[in-house]
Amino acid sequence: MLEGFPRNDGRKGIRNHLVVAYLVECAHHVAREIVHPYRDDGAQVIGFPGCFPNDYAQKMMERLCTHPNVGAVLLVSLGCESFNRFALEQTIEASGRPVKTVVIQHSGGTRAAIATGREWVCGQLRDMAGAKKVPMDVSELVVGTVCGGSDGTSGLTGNPAVGLAFDRLVDAGAACIFEETGELIGCEGIMSARARTPELAAALTAAVEKAATYYATLGFGSFAAGNAEGGLSSIEEKSMGAYAKSGSSVISGLIKPGDIPPRGGLYLMDVVPDGDVRFGFPNITDNAEIVEMVASGAHLTLFVTARGSVVGSAIAPVIKVCANPQTYANMSEDMDVNAGRILSGTPLAEVGQEIFDLTLEVAGGCPTVSETLGHTEFILTYKSFEPIGPACLPA
Template sequence: MSESQPALHGFMRSDGRKGIRNVVVVAYLVECAHHVSRRISSHFDDLDVHLIGFPGCYPNEYAGAMMRAVCTHPNVGAVLLVSLGCESMDRDALRAAVAASGRPVELLVIQERGGTRASIANGIALVDGMRRQLAAQQPVPMALSELVVGTICGGSDGTSGITANPAVGRCFDKLVERDVACVFEETGELIGCENIMAERAVNPELGGLIQACVAKAERYYRTMGFGSFAPGNADGGLTTLEEKSMGAYSKSGSSPISGLIKPGDVPPSGGLYLLDVVPDGEPRFGFPNIADNAEIVEMIACGCHLTLFTTGRGSVVGSAISPVLKICANPETYQRLADDMDINAGRILTGEASLDEVGDDIYRAVLAVAGGERSVSEALGHQEFILTYKSFEPIGPGCLPVRHVS
């Protein structure tokens, strides 16, 4: 096995994508069904039974599209939908979409099943049957180029932009060279970097669209009265929005930017993609993402098999559906939170490793997790999931320029 062509295996889905995990999802369709769903999933105490859901009751096109995307993510093998019975989520359409993907899917309506106890018992039996079905499924060979990898930074401090973030950029460059689709976010944290990113776009039209989407983010945050620079960033030694933006930007590496996508858009091929998470139109639902996990969910909806999470001040979260790899920027934070971290990028600061060496460490960790090894947060049982209201317009043709193969 060579480093450039690792022997990966995945679970084949009907749309041609392959998953690096084969999880059963228990999905609540309104907050009123959350407790029943949680009791069903927690009964199994299993790393491959995941709880997700949407808490809202009134309809939202974005929320419906996101639920379809995550329930048919390649890492998902089967789905139990849990409905109270009177919410506005179109449960029948969601069930039909999952069924059309070839996955086992069941719908449990609490109002029709006799309430809490009866629904929990019925749901446990349904999930148990799904697990037996998935146990018989055999993995198939998977190329490295079939992976989609995302990255996010959270709890950034003064070390993030000089250790963990640029080390992820080195890893991204290596993955893009091998035709892996890599997704970085977010336009609200990249204000001031729009012209640099436009210069890296594969054509001028895409460059202009990148500049426009960052300008949209700037307007949005100005209207909300609060930007991406948080008090915790200042406490961690970051001095200006420019410093934070450049640090966040360094996660993208130096490869050409192949496209601009929105939540739920799956990259059509290998390359580097910018994810625009700031809603279109006037602010309607508050801040674009109320926590880091909201962005992770959006990257999952874009098909990311796993996410590289850089942090300076520290974070203990993971995610449902797709594994999270933690890269710690600050050596002091790593000493305190080593049990929650996968990579110590603080070694760059102490002179124990170079950016390239840590980038190679992250690359190898990506291959290991894609190959079935559990990330730290995954092994600890972290399955955070947040889905809120948003509104997006479809991307235009210039967002995904056609790749010409010579």
């Protein structure tokens, strides 16, 4: 039995972070300086750099600041940005979390705002140190998965091993989220065949077709030079490897960033914006995808990498699964799981079980490698989405 931090909405957190959130890039430095003395005590920086309002960013920040792994929030505003800080503060307050807003223009400038922020953060961290945990079941977990820096080993080792772990988690009642529709091109037929209903199958197919159109318009697909250097020949081959991390469970729904799965099961996240191409590439970095899954309630993320990635994420732990044995030998201090040993005879099922077991250990409080190293990457930019339709979450 796991233990988690209880929240007013009934969810439970596997971490208890204090978040300092900047609401425009102009406030980023102040937010970073507020956190600096407390970065080893559970304080983390997140934020939205844009000044022009954006419904997607507003929803994302509301979801992130009320994530079950978050126990208190300090908002840092310059004062003249268009982000609706009042609505965000009200949402956080309604969730039962302590919240304060520091407005730099009203506080006397940089030094004064930093001092005010640090005083509040110090007091809140002291109060949060006494937070009590309650029993938590595996079925209450939300787990995401991404893959980045893929090569020819990704679809043979790391991704299918995560797929087996996902199957175990879904069987235990957890909600599991896989993504990136731009890396499922060519797999829409076999993926849709796993949908719970014909209507959901059509929605899954439409999401992948939207991604293909979006990238065709941009003239640049989700296939990088590093993928080719690693032995992948095409987006279809890359897609087959990426698809493997979804496992074999029935697909229960289709969600978009910030949509929280209503129950356990397997969900595809559509990360490609709706409407005309307006905001550039939909997945700037792997970190952006992780943030979107965290905004949908993911307690932690399974990150498969073959070429090698060092990142973690703010708010929710990242477990890095290394697909390539040579990369693991070179970067073992940044990896949690060596899935590359499958190529030398270790059974796939054994590594899948290891990932499942480690997921529960991390949910129980064990730090990941990226947490130990202090990685708390975060990125949030402009996007635009329409609400999901009734076919996306069949009863």
